Amino acid sequence: MTTTISKVRNGAEESLKPDLLLQMHDLMLKARVLEERLIRMQKQGDGFFWIGGPGEEAFGVPLGMLIHKGEGPAYDYLHLHYRGSGTMLALGADPVDALRQMKSTASDPYSGGRNFASHYSARKWNVVPVSSPIEVQYSMAPGTALAQRRHGGSGITIVTGGDAGTAEGDFATCLIWSSRKGHELPMLIVVTNNQYGISTPYDGQHGEKRIADRGAAFGIRTLTIDGNDPETSYRAISQAMDYVRKERKPFLLEAMVSRLYGHSSSSGANYIEGEADGLKLFEDKLIARKLLTRERADLMATTFTEELLEAGKRVREEAPPSPEDIWKHVFAEHSVAGAKKGTRS
Amino acid sequence: MTTTISKVRNGAEESLKPDLLLQMHDLMLKARVLEERLIRMQKQGDGFFWIGGPGEEAFGVPLGMLIHKGEGPAYDYLHLHYRGSGTMLALGADPVDALRQMKSTASDPYSGGRNFASHYSARKWNVVPVSSPIEVQYSMAPGTALAQRRHGGSGITIVTGGDAGTAEGDFATCLIWSSRKGHELPMLIVVTNNQYGISTPYDGQHGEKRIADRGAAFGIRTLTIDGNDPETSYRAISQAMDYVRKERKPFLLEAMVSRLYGHSSSSGANYIEGEADGLKLFEDKLIARKLLTRERADLMATTFTEELLEAGKRVREEAPPSPEDIWKHVFAEHSVAGAKKGTRS
Amino acid sequence: MSTMVQAIRMALHVGEERHGVTDIFGEDVGPPLGGVFTQTQGLRTAWNSPLDERGIVGAAIGLALAGSRPVAEIQFCDYAFNTIDLLKLAGAMHWSSNGDWSCPMVVMTPVGAGIHGSIYHSHSFDAQATRLPGWKIVMPSNPRDAYGLMLSAIIDPNPVLFMAPKALLRQKAINEGEEVPGVPSDDRELSKMIDAPLGDRTKWRPRWPDTPDLLIPIGEARIDRHGHDITVVTYGRHVQICRKAADDLAGEGIDVELIDMRSLHPYDWVTISASIKKTHRVVFVNEDTEVTNFGEHLLRRTIDELFYELYAPPKVLAGKHIPGVGLADSLEKASVPQLDDIVQVIRATARHEP
Amino acid sequence: MSTMVQAIRMALHVGEERHGVTDIFGEDVGPPLGGVFTQTQGLRTAWNSPLDERGIVGAAIGLALAGSRPVAEIQFCDYAFNTIDLLKLAGAMHWSSNGDWSCPMVVMTPVGAGIHGSIYHSHSFDAQATRLPGWKIVMPSNPRDAYGLMLSAIIDPNPVLFMAPKALLRQKAINEGEEVPGVPSDDRELSKMIDAPLGDRTKWRPRWPDTPDLLIPIGEARIDRHGHDITVVTYGRHVQICRKAADDLAGEGIDVELIDMRSLHPYDWVTISASIKKTHRVVFVNEDTEVTNFGEHLLRRTIDELFYELYAPPKVLAGKHIPGVGLADSLEKASVPQLDDIVQVIRATARHEP
Numbered sequence A, B: 001m002t003t004t005i006s007k008v009r010n011g012a013e014e015s016l017k018p019d020l021l022l023q024m025h026d027l028m029l030k031a032r033v034l035e036e037r038l039i040r041m042q043k044q045g046d047g048f049f050w051i052g053g054p055g056e057e058a059f060g061v062p063l064g065m066l067i068h069k070g071e072g073p074a075y076d077y078l079h080l081h082y083r084g085s086g087t088m089l090a091l092g093a094d095p096v097d098a099l100r101q102m103k104s105t106a107s108d109p110y111s112g113g114r115n116f117a118s119h120y121s122a123r124k125w126n127v128v129p130v131s132s133p134i135e136v137q138y139s140m141a142p143g144t145a146l147a148q149r150r151h152g153g154s155g156i157t158i159v160t161g162g163d164a165g166t167a168e169g170d171f172a173t174c175l176i177w178s179s180r181k182g183h184e185l186p187m188l189i190v191v192t193n194n195q196y197g198i199s200t201p202y203d204g205q206h207g208e209k210r211i212a213d214r215g216a217a218f219g220i221r222t223l224t225i226d227g228n229d230p231e232t233s234y235r236a237i238s239q240a241m242d243y244v245r246k247e248r249k250p251f252l253l254e255a256m257v258s259r260l261y262g263h264s265s266s267s268g269a270n271y272i273e274g275e276a277d278g279l280k281l282f283e284d285k286l287i288a289r290k291l292l293t294r295e296r297a298d299l300m301a302t303t304f305t306e307e308l309l310e311a312g313k314r315v316r317e318e319a320p321p322s323p324e325d326i327w328k329h330v331f332a333e334h335s336v337a338g339a340k341k342g343t344r345s
Numbered sequence C, D: 001m002s003t004m005v006q007a008i009r010m011a012l013h014v015g016e017e018r019h020g021v022t023d024i025f026g027e028d029v030g031p032p033l034g035g036v037f038t039q040t041q042g043l044r045t046a047w048n049s050p051l052d053e054r055g056i057v058g059a060a061i062g063l064a065l066a067g068s069r070p071v072a073e074i075q076f077c078d079y080a081f082n083t084i085d086l087l088k089l090a091g092a093m094h095w096s097s098n099g100d101w102s103c104p105m106v107v108m109t110p111v112g113a114g115i116h117g118s119i120y121h122s123h124s125f126d127a128q129a130t131r132l133p134g135w136k137i138v139m140p141s142n143p144r145d146a147y148g149l150m151l152s153a154i155i156d157p158n159p160v161l162f163m164a165p166k167a168l169l170r171q172k173a174i175n176e177g178e179e180v181p182g183v184p185s186d187d188r189e190l191s192k193m194i195d196a197p198l199g200d201r202t203k204w205r206p207r208w209p210d211t212p213d214l215l216i217p218i219g220e221a222r223i224d225r226h227g228h229d230i231t232v233v234t235y236g237r238h239v240q241i242c243r244k245a246a247d248d249l250a251g252e253g254i255d256v257e258l259i260d261m262r263s264l265h266p267y268d269w270v271t272i273s274a275s276i277k278k279t280h281r282v283v284f285v286n287e288d289t290e291v292t293n294f295g296e297h298l299l300r301r302t303i304d305e306l307f308y309e310l311y312a313p314p315k316v317l318a319g320k321h322i323p324g325v326g327l328a329d330s331l332e333k334a335s336v337p338q339l340d341d342i343v344q345v346i347r348a349t350a351r352h353e354p
């Protein structure tokens, strides 16, 4: 694809504070190390399948940092796809929990050993369960945004997904439901465009120059950015969020990102040379700006790698779910007072 | 909705030949009289349900006249919705067959008494079975267009549907599949916009100013026209078709039309005052241009009304399907030679 | 006497006033129409959605996740077949998050044949519905049950599918015990209170009768008629038809026990099995297509648990396995179980001698 | 010995070369990948579609209507649940147009659990599939049947759903009679001929072995193993597991007749009923969820037609009625029938004394 990418408009060149940059770097590095650990676990037989977000950290981390975190419609809702580790770490997730999900332990807080790696769920932070079917999150997201439109305040709904998946009707559903005149929804609609769906390249599947262009017909504000640059991402997300929080209208943000370890463990999960590596590029920048040294960066990586390796060993000893657990949580229990109040027939 | 409607570009003002105008008028009038007969039949208990196209004749008739009619990919495929009587009559359909479908007789050539009125099907003319679920035709139409892209020649695929239905993902599917770069499909994608879905007005359901705008992001050529003017329709369809036939690329045409008898028999099927009546407006024009007299127009209507009334009486005597007919045509029979050639296991 | 649509409407009203319902939505659900069957007229929280069933189900899920209480309508169940993945997702939300999230929402939709609805307004949805783990599934056969099941659906912490037999929607309560408590006994009075007038409705406001929190528990069947010779298990519009069959057969000395399941999942096996143990003969009737049909599940369970109780092979009577219900009266009648078919199967099973 | 994916690929090749297949398409079906299971590598007419299952099924219908011969893939059957309306439409095309149009197309999709695929790569589709009137439905259990059923699917004038048990896709033919005729006996030779190399594939072209027009008729079951004591009816990946169960039970003196249905619709009732009449005992095994399950249909038909032939209640063994198959090994095993479960049910049914 040969489209050029818009610069973030106003304030694009205003630089972010060093603390913030280092915090972003720290989280990006941790997200990368975590994914590499998960890949390794899977290759060593400590998990059945890996899918995740190495190559999306420079977008996912700033996204997570900018979220208004909490439970209920006053806070932001997140409808993530399966490349959201960076966002989850930025929200404050314990990386060891990701290892638990990879190992399918009973202690996996996201699914109790039921779901694949990177299929997060955290009600306390409004993180809706990630599910594998591509794009269904775009049909559900207008629902949380509807509740927020009614609730008022500044809480918004954020939905993310890949480029290929925008071909599903659900992406159109999201554009339509979020932009109805007089009923606009406070939604940040994100597409992380890595230019592939598994093995299928962007070219030949899309008539749109940019996916973000699809918003225009609906009067949705749009932007395409270099999602491999965390500074650009941070500023763009923050501007887009400001707009959505205040105007209570949708914004469609397309971030060009990389897919650094290919699609998933099914395609080998090896580091792909030639794709832009947002973490490396950012480290180079921080080092050039003297905010970081190579030694420090390497030490951070080694230390965290060690930590996760040890954690992985402990996780390996944690119990798997028991067979009867399949019956748990098929139905939620009544907690509504009304259930008892009424007359029985 | 307060959008202005583009003029058809070049040649917009070039006038159509009197013969053609009178032929259009004749067909529009017949289509109207046919629909009014169907409505009457339903009200008198000679049919269970009416739905149809009064108010779309000024678009549907020119569409039918411009179709390259025949069987197979060398000719045009039609994926109609349930307001296509004008198009069918222009193709040469026998109006009595529509009465048969209304009366659910075994002789109904479109469905053998199985389907609702206006649910046409005519393989000899590439008219794909109309089915009630809104918008599914937009997902199927790329298939016939794919075959035509491969076949070459000038055959194209035409798909029609209403405005409200464009909210279904299938409409997006159609835009996506028809515009893939290097794989563009020869499709005339039509939306007849009567500004209602049953009881629900356009306003409040759409973020788009015009539905046709949705094509732009995909590089699809688009146009919105006054579909209540048959001359405008004829020219616009003919230009759009020229483009599709030659360029083998999609064109999205939105026609603003009326819904003169409301949604269907479920909403009463009474003439709605205040909607533009394309037939009346056209008659006024033809009379002003001295191509027609009021008397002649009235006589045509009375004569055809009489004819259909008589035909309706005859149809009433035709046999209903027999109960065992439910088992007919569940499966198509093998006619492929290969079925016999092969070795049995 | 209220109709089933009035009953549903009153339950939805109670839902929005007393049980937190925030959104009643779907195609043509809001003003001016208030539903193609008038079931949502005059409701405060009713609104018109885009014509997009996937969006409707998706939005309902999102609303439920965000703590709202949605009642979403699919205009006809015939148009829900492109949303099965989303319905499955809603049913899996609690389970797949290991209890972290729940998804309390109601989807309501008219089902079944019997109104000459042709191929796409005659579908049943019970077989599909019972294949949605994590959902509760109900189908009333009279106004009172419609009212009480809708209220139970609304307060349930799980997704609940409320299927309304479309042939019964406009029918009035027939028998004693089928009326919504608290409604005026005069039809016209009720109609004046809660049915929207023809013509301009912009100024119209309903006056709601004071109806109680009647909760018909999900999972509880109703014995429509007690009998000793044979058990007939059905639901929805076939309750009335089977009742008529039972009346006819009473004249022949066959005493039918008729069970109206009301809930398809969870279902009331206690009531069904007790009845079969008493009568030793059973027929399951529904109008969905007969291959991989919910009646076949009930029959399988009967075989699993009650094989040696049976004096005759249990039977399923269901719709024909064909692509649709044809419009012509002859076709519709031949496609779904009619009174005569039911009488014959009950008679043969009741008279069957091993 | 070929694998099932190789068998499918060879059948598709024969389909495009000799039986008019024009389009083999779906997500990642074309180059470079040739299918997530490599089932479409090297095929001349294979191409990558947009990531849009509704578009895939819709396009297949359109192609079929226009006289092309499409084979469309849904990457995993787990992702077909938003297309049920379109599948129904394809199945209704011939019938609803009263025979005017027909819709010859193949949809192929991998199904079932057994590979730790978690919630969305473990679904079964047999119950759904058998609820699609107008479709023919097949599911092979070995390479030869996959080859022969695919060819029959391709030449059939109706829509045919070809379900491939994903746990078997990469398995080699095990027993005699399970091999595709005409393939080199050396695995490596076959692999060199038709498996794409790792790395750059742009210049690679397959060399196809000369395989015949083997047509395994749709609607014909295969008796996998003859026996006298009990009939076990299954299909897909459970054929092997039931075979193993039969082997184990042979040691206990229980002689199992094992039927591999191969076609789920139309299905071979002649073979099944003849076997039940001989053994007087039957177990139906599949892994789809057990409420409103296709095995329950087969059981119902058994009760309808063979009640007095039975020496024991017939049984259905199927997957648990829960929202998904969990990823952890313990969860997957508890969710779908395992060897032990099958052995137990067969044993109990075979030993059952009235």
Ligand SMILES: Cc1ncc(C[n+]2csc(CCOP(=O)(O)OP(=O)(O)O)c2C)c(N)n1
Pocket: A083, A132, A133, A134, A135, A161, A162, A163, A164, A165, A166, A194, A196, A197, A198, A263, D027, D051, D053, D075, D079
């Ligand atoms: C509905 C559905 N269809 C197919 C798949 C199989 N699948 C998993 S990921 C994927 C590609 C997704 O591509 P894209 O949307 O670009 O996201 P990316 O993985 O590149 O981030 C496919 C086809 C799926 N999970 N869901």
Ligand SMILES: Cc1ncc(C[n+]2csc(CCOP(=O)(O)OP(=O)(O)O)c2C)c(N)n1
Pocket: B083, B132, B133, B134, B135, B161, B162, B163, B164, B165, B166, B194, B196, B197, B198, B263, C027, C051, C053, C075, C079
């Ligand atoms: C999938 C689906 N959903 C709902 C319906 C019920 N329905 C029939 S027509 C209609 C409105 C269609 O509006 P529009 O697309 O604007 O076409 P129009 O009837 O106005 O020509 C609806 C909701 C249907 N037929 N199919």
Ligand SMILES: [Mg+2]
Pocket: A162, A163, A164, A192, A193, A194, A195, A196, A197, A198
């Ligand atoms: Mg991608």
Ligand SMILES: [Mg+2]
Pocket: B162, B163, B164, B192, B193, B194, B195, B196, B197, B198
């Ligand atoms: Mg309209």
